[in-house]
Amino acid sequence: MHELSLCxxxxxxxxxxxxxxxxxxxxxxxxxxxxxxxVEPMLLEQAFQSARIDTVAERAEFHTEWVKTRVxxxxxxxxxxxxxxxxxxxACGSHDTKLTRGEELTLASVELLxxxxxxxxxxxxxxxxxxxx
Numbered sequence: 001m002h003e004l005s006l007c008x009x010x011x012x013x014x015x016x017x018x019x020x021x022x023x024x025x026x027x028x029x030x031x032x033x034x035x036x037x038x039v040e041p042m043l044l045e046q047a048f049q050s051a052r053i054d055t056v057a058e059r060a061e062f063h064t065e066w067v068k069t070r071v072x073x074x075x076x077x078x079x080x081x082x083x084x085x086x087x088x089x090x091a092c093g094s095h096d097t098k099l100t101r102g103e104e105l106t107l108a109s110v111e112l113l114x115x116x117x118x119x120x121x122x123x124x125x126x127x128x129x130x131x132x133x
Contacts, residue, residue, distance in 0.1 A: 015056050018112060026056050029063070031105065037104060044064060071098060
């Protein structure tokens with residue numbers, strides 16, 4: 001299953017992020033999937049559930065966002081959504097278009113679990129209150 005290898009790559013990225021930021025784990029992951037990316041969101045979510053075991057993302061919520069196909073028409077300049085199987089310009093019907101969205105598979109956002117800051121054992125109520133002027 002190709003979704004499992006994609007999730008293993010995502011886990012590698014999450015592991016690097018937690019190390020870089022001194023986090024103890026990942027709370028939430030969001031991934032953007034383009035309509036032409038060749039990835040099935042439900043299969044990706046299922047694969048993530050398997051790939052995350054014994055990793056920094058073991059308890060992470062996993063969310064996907066579907067990205068519709070967009071083209072820019074080189075004939076009339078229109079920028080518009082299209083069906084994934086019809087990349088013609090919806091305004092003028094031209095086939096002379098450039099795909100601008102819909103092929104991506106992007107790690108859109110990550111919420112890290114950061115350790116609580118260590119508090120000095122001195123009681124905070126011992127600190128004198130600022131005096132007014």
